[in-house]
Amino acid sequence: MTTHSAFRQSLFGLGLLASLSMPAAAFAQAVAPAPEAPTGRAAKTAGSAAKDMVAAANPLAAQAGREILAAGGSAVDAAVAVQLVLNLVEPQSSGIGGGAFMVFWDGKTMTSLDGRETAPAAAKPERFLGPDGKPMKFYDAVVGGRSVGVPGTLRLLEAAHRNWGKLPWRQVIEPAIRLAEEGFAVSPRLNGLLTQEKYLQNDPIARAYFYEADGKPKAVGTVLKNPAFAQTLRTIADKGADAFYTGEIAQDIVATVTGHPTNPGDMTLEDLKGYKVQEREALCGTYRTYRICGMAPPSSGQLAVQQIMGILETQDLASMKPGPEAVHWIAEAGRLAYADRALFVADPAFVNVPVKGLTDPGYIKSRAALVDPNKSMGKAKPGDPPFQKTFLWGSSDGIEYGTSHISIVDRNGHAVSMTTTIEDGFGARLMTKSGFLLNNELTDFSFATTEDGKPIANRVEAGKRPRSSMAPTIVLDSSGKLHAVVGSPGGSLIINYVVKTLVGILDWKLDPQVAADLPNVGSRNGPTELEAGTEAEGWKAALEAKGHEVKLIDQNSGIHAIVVTPAGLVGGADSRREGVAIGN
Template sequence: MNVCKLLSVCFSSMLIIACTHSSTVEISQVEARDPEAATGIKHKKLVTAEHAMVVAANPYAVEAGLKVLKLGGSAFDAAIAVQMVLTLVEPQSSGIGGGAFILHWDEKHKKLTGIDGRETAPATATSELFFENGSPVSWHQAVVGGRSVGVPGLIAALELGHKKYGRLPWKSLFKSAIDLSIQGFVVSPRLASLLEKKLNPGVETLAASQAYFYPNGRALTAGQVKTNLALAASLRLIAEQGSEGFYQGQLAAQIVDAVQNSLVAPGLLSMNDLTSYQAKWREPICQTYHSYNVCGFAPPTSGGTTVLSTLKLLEPFNLADFSANSPAALHLLSQAWRLSFADRNHYLADPDFVDVPVEQLLSDEYLHARRQLINQDSDMGLAQAGLFDASAGLSHQQPSTTHISIVDQWGNAVSMTSSIEMAFGSAVMVGGFLLNNQLTDFSFAAEKSGELVANRVEANKRPRSSMAPTLVFDQHNNFKGAIGSPGGARIINYVSQTLVGLIDWRLDIQSAIDLAKITNLNGSTAIEKGTDLAAQADYFSDLGHKVVVRDLNSGLHGIWLEGSKLTGGADPRREGVAMGY
């Protein structure tokens, strides 16, 4: 049975079944569900493999990546194939109309690199981009339409990495996505549910997205087979011409026209913005945590810095002495998050525009002083940022993103988080794909309390992100694991809690991902609804936490090396799977 027929059966019964066949190892039947309607955690089986592994948000995409690996492709080759398929089957979360942060481990040369494919503001953007009548608009007014669209960086980033790390021809990596676009894919329960919930009003307002996602006025339904011939044409163009097929010529002109003539909030994006876009190499940031070396992505994402700050604040508390997910340990985690988020919100922004004090924020001396603010017996309340010479500001972020973890047969690894921002992005659709609304990750106000905001809108600037692709190494610099998640600013919570589960509590990768979630963004403490942890809400309330019990939609995808075997885990809150051989 081919993957299309397999998934037609699986999705129509509201199940995703990753069946054991020639390309998979130990993949069990798991229940697909919408996390917004969660009543508890469904478990997936730990997957093991001898040679290579792919973990991503949809079985179609994982299958495409694994096929590339079996054909002799590298981890980076597989990441391209996976992402192209996700553009088709998970359009609400990521795609070629968005951006990404990519960490790559070169096993042969023992070299870790980062590629920044974050979107940029148009060259004509000013700090008043999201102003109307002299004041900033609300976030909900800003998300839909052309104004919120940044220059997409994904294709440029993937091409940059492929030139260095690719083994198979660029063109060949688009085949699975093109074929699926033409033949049709089975609409998943999650995509159907998000459309039914109408989370993004722009999808029904703007004609192209309305026609695709709500044909005949009705939302796509789970189990329905959907083709996307426009996307097939776009992908074929990019496959043949490389990034020039996206950033120049007919497709680029269509993107600009769709943004500038959007029915809602026309934007500033120009042909010059597209042709001048460049993905950037960024030096990853690493910190030891106990006997491991944990590496994340540097600004303009805040994810790496904030995850590392959280772990270093916690290190002396020896969380290994606590039972897994014990309320006492999670209280300490919440306090570390408060301190780290206070600094994140104040200091982190695009380092090409702002002097970001990453080294100081992660220094032992600074973290020692910050750690003294943590009380094991009470919540500290709203934490204030530490003192450095930099500017302040908050931005809004919504949880619609995807994460891909891959290890190839040579031991090379990719940890890649990509996004179009809010569910269904700006809702501006062109060439069969959605454009991002990442510019809403900027702070709308340029000043706060008379101080310039670090994350304010500026021409050609990259908005701050929370994406946190992470790679972990042992004390001898040997690859140990790859992890990441979608979830907006809560990505930082999800990734750091999972790392504590892996390193401190010695859980396997699937069990660490399964942990009932708790988050704190330097405000209320959110506890995952329908879990055993929710029954402990009073414990946190008694310590002074303002507790909210709610659904938490992590989408963690990870790989962890156990001895000589690769083990993979996919978040039961979403539809992802792990496959290997």
């Protein structure tokens, strides 16, 4: 596990953690006492603020959002600033070359925006089959233009700003322009990921930007400047997102995708010009006295979260506390939800996803009845939900290791929960001359086209959005007021990361920092997975006694959560990464 204590200490000199301490008395009234930090990881202290807060994956990005909030900006204004800075300081995870889901609460209405990437018009179901008709190896598909979907993040940011922004578009972009021009210090995390990366150096633009002449990644503390990205942002500031989807930037994207020497793609200028953000009704459900809301399909994230939480609602989790008994229920609920996810969920423009049936209280109660409190069911089978119109067999799994999450609450109590991605770490390993990396989101589709003679729901099709596990979440209390903003990167594990954090906050009454730092646990309808190097390792024997096949694995979540308390805002930034929760 990575230790971030030295990194955090260095931030105090930058003045970035000035608001991370809450008065002891107020803090004690707001949240439960913090247990010891998980084994092998330096504990962070929960952030606190009186008016507004940003929790994001890098201190410089969080500071950009805080700056915008201090200037009177909205949560959406801050989200634009944070995302564009993340494009610079956390390029492996997100950026304008990728896609995002945003859930927004304006104090009265919950809305969601789908900025998921789409497949080019030329895409066909056989896209990721080799000459032998079998699915390609993952990285043979990822690296190059074949995997690049039409980016949606910038259209999403513009649409959100148009609807809910307060400050001028240029002003919210300015922090990223300034940082791209002046440069920023390479962080330990970015350096470490570059050291592990096997494919990025094959792209000449990326190699020149991220690596020294001898092939070594630029060292921690090296000032990295990106004048090409600064110019791209200036153009977007002047002309809006149209400047990205048409003109020279669009031509650069298409040339980069189609010009790969061994694995070219087929994206066209028309694909970019035609991209549209989808405004979708937020998917909301109840959990005890709370209302939990998030993204509807093509994300499977919130759907699975609500199914798992619905099953857990039948149990008194508050009395269990973190341990084998709670893990048993979380894992068994997860098996059932992931089984349904694999079968039913895909882009609703192409597949009739039975959302109403999958979240029907009676159906969830029937699924909960399948859980034996004393014995694991092993492999769960998908259910037969009501209101079902189609039956397509889906078996693909979203990866999305190159993902980030942003949680923001502004001084008006409005909130943004946004999960943003370029799919795998460093995406397709293609960097444009315009200064940003491109996604490999199309590998979130199923590589196979059929199973048991039935078409796979999440197969590749022209214009289709690949299924995702991203689960940006907003929680309201019993009176309909904002209570929490939660989300995480982590591919198909995102669902379990969000469930764990919600249980920690809602059932165990932990502050969001402690909830984020709890050991990650769950099942994706395979083995019960416990986070290696944490106290969860000690629960293995008890779970095996209940028939669980247990695997200890690294689970590098990046949870960012904010909770509204009577004493103000309390935030948590996952200690597994370098993020912070700061505010005004």
